[in-house]
Amino acid sequence: MLNEVFSGQLAVVGMGYIGLPTATVLATRGIQVVGIDVNSRIVEAISRGETPFIEPDLAVAVSGAVAMGRLSMSREMPEADAYIIAVPTPFNADHTADLSFIQAAAKQIAPKLRPGAIVVLESTSPPGTTEKVSRWIGEIRPDLRMPHVSGATPDIYVAHCPERVLPGKIMIEMITNNRVVGGLSTDCAIKAASIYRVFSQGEILLTDAASAEMAKLVENAYRDVNIAFANELSLITESLRLDVWEVIRLANQHPRVNVLSPGPGVGGHCIPVDPWFIVAAAPEQARLIRTAREVNDHKPHHVADQVIAKARRFVSPSIACLGLTFKANVDDIRESPAIEVVNLIAKALPEVEIMVSDPYVEELPELLNSNANLNLVNAGEAVDRADIILLLVEHEAFKSLRHTRHNGKVIYDTRGAWA
Ligand SMILES: NC(=O)c1ccc[n+]([C@@H]2O[C@H](COP(=O)([O-])OP(=O)(O)OC[C@H]3O[C@@H](n4cnc5c(N)ncnc54)[C@H](O)[C@@H]3O)[C@@H](O)[C@H]2O)c1
Structure with missing residues (x-):
């Protein structure tokens, strides 16, 4: 099971900047993928083999995957062996995360789940969100043993796998970046990792779901703090009538x-x-x-x-x-x-x-x-x-x-x- 490579039907929920490239790399490696989106413009465009936004190397991969019949689109949630959730996670007015898109996706997936299915949350989320996904599904499907309650092997494997690709280099980084896969249990992490083994050449690091959620937030906070340092320097140098680019160039020696x-x-x-x-x-x-x-x-x-x-x-x-x-x-x-x-x-x-x-x-x-x-x-x-x-x-x-x-x-x- 440890080095298993996924080979079933897979649905990607949310076909935006992250969902579409993910669906496409899986489809071009032989997985039968259905993309789900609430936006009919996106569903129609991708169904025609078109890419709704500019990303190097994506358009040719999408049109190829659609033409080969590996990638199809739907507004209806299908039955599948695995689901990847890649819906938005904006923040509310008080800066807390708006999890309503994830909750909606979980509720749409729940009725379709069969024992043995894998659900991976890729949306960037606060610690504890993957567990909420498991709870939301469990509320609709009390017949299934969900991993947040079950000590034994669950019926459904739920995990978080954050995405850290750089827009403009998504198609390269999706393949080459290391992946963090955090499960609600060890089995959940191992099962979810099997999906990323289909296309990832990076290392796949297994952990628990909350650590994976937090690690992604830390990556972006690290960037933000460092950019803030540079932005604050630009204000300081401006007030001192110094050239910030020259100061940074010298400091970086x-x-x-x-x-x-x-x-x-x-x-x-x-x-x-x-x-x-x-x-x-x-x-x-x-x-x-x-x-x-x-x-x-x-x-x-x-x-x-x-x-x-x-x-x-x-x-x-x-x-x-x-x-x-x-x-x-x-x-x-x-x-x-x-x-x-x-x-x-x-x-x-x-x-x-x-x-x-x-x-x-x-x-x-x-x-x-x-x-x-x-x-x-x-x-x-x-x-x-x-x-x-x-x-x-x-x-x-x-x-x-x-x-x-x-x-x-x-x-x-x-x-x-x-x-
Ligand atoms: N864009 C990036 O570079 C990037 C990088 C890392 C992580 N992320 C994270 O990935 C997640 C997705 O980001 P994105 O940039 O792909 O967003 P996006 O807005 O480009 O795409 C999200 C898609 O989900 C669809 N959607 C919303 N609710 C839905 C539902 N219930 N069912 C089906 N489809 C639904 C939307 O119509 C949209 O097309 C976010 O949590 C984001 O923070 C994004």
């Missing part, structure tokens, strides 16, 4: 120092969200983690304030904002600090023309739509016409604009792309 790069804030689906789950779980103890969140959340306001102050020195300025996504060279705009910065500037300066440019964004995000002074234009035009150029995302396409056509313009490079 130390063999055991690796200061990260500052930016306009922290975005994406994970890093600005997950540390709050730790703060909510241990509010008294998690003081540094909370402060890091506050430092990073403050940074978009600081950048906007600086640009607004610069604009007020002009009679009739125009501003170019380069980049809207949360990081370079991806089309993901979730929790993007760049969007927040642009919105703050546009609201504070309603009479000022603001040109926004991002090669990965075809229409203005909803938050920005209500600003009449905002236009999406190409980067060349924005740079040519603007008095103030604000670089928010270091997309490859923007790097080539360095030092060209910038004469006499105010440059605010939040990413050090032109440093």
Whole structure:
């Protein structure tokens, strides 16, 4: 059983940035996979072999898996030998985790379960969530021995396997990253690991479910705290009239120092969200983690304030904002600090023309739509016409604009792309 490799029917619940690549790598390695999503646009697109978002190497793998008949889509939960839950885990207004998507998925899976089935939670979750999944299923299926109560071999194996892939490199990292598989019992971990053995070339580390849940949160809190250090440095150096990029470059000459790069804030689906789950779980103890969140959340306001102050020195300025996504060279705009910065500037300066440019964004995000002074234009035009150029995302396409056509313009490079 220890080195078992899964070979049955598998359902992936939630076919987004994590679920779709996971379903696809399993399907391309011979597993019969059904993808489930509540969003009919996603179900229809993937059924046609299309990929609803940009991720290198994913589109060809999806169309191949669909064409081979290995990957199909449904809105209805099927009977399967294993289920992977990859639904969102946003936070509530009080920063606690919103587990309603996971609960809904568990309730949909429960009626379909047969003894011997495996349920793996991949969604990033606070400690104890995998056990809740087992409880939620147990409430609907009292006929099944669930692992949170049963000391003996359970009927259903429930485990957590967090995902730590980097958007932009998901298809490589999904195969090569080490995986942590935390079971509600040892058997649960071993059974769940058999799924990842189908495609993973990394090490598969078995542990308990709560440690696996916490390890994932710790990874993102670690990143957040280190980015907060860089962001705080950028404020300190600005007040001391020093160049933060030069200071960091010099400090990083130390063999055991690796200061990260500052930016306009922290975005994406994970890093600005997950540390709050730790703060909510241990509010008294998690003081540094909370402060890091506050430092990073403050940074978009600081950048906007600086640009607004610069604009007020002009009679009739125009501003170019380069980049809207949360990081370079991806089309993901979730929790993007760049969007927040642009919105703050546009609201504070309603009479000022603001040109926004991002090669990965075809229409203005909803938050920005209500600003009449905002236009999406190409980067060349924005740079040519603007008095103030604000670089928010270091997309490859923007790097080539360095030092060209910038004469006499105010440059605010939040990413050090032109440093
Ligand atoms: N995106 C990343 O880089 C990343 C990395 C590591 C971990 N995670 C975690 O993975 C989880 C999923 O993230 P994502 O980025 O793939 O989210 P996503 O929003 O891209 O995809 C989630 C999908 O789940 C669907 N969904 C919601 N409720 C459903 C239900 N009851 N049944 C079926 N489908 C349902 C949504 O329609 C959506 O398509 C989250 O917990 C996230 O924190 C994400």
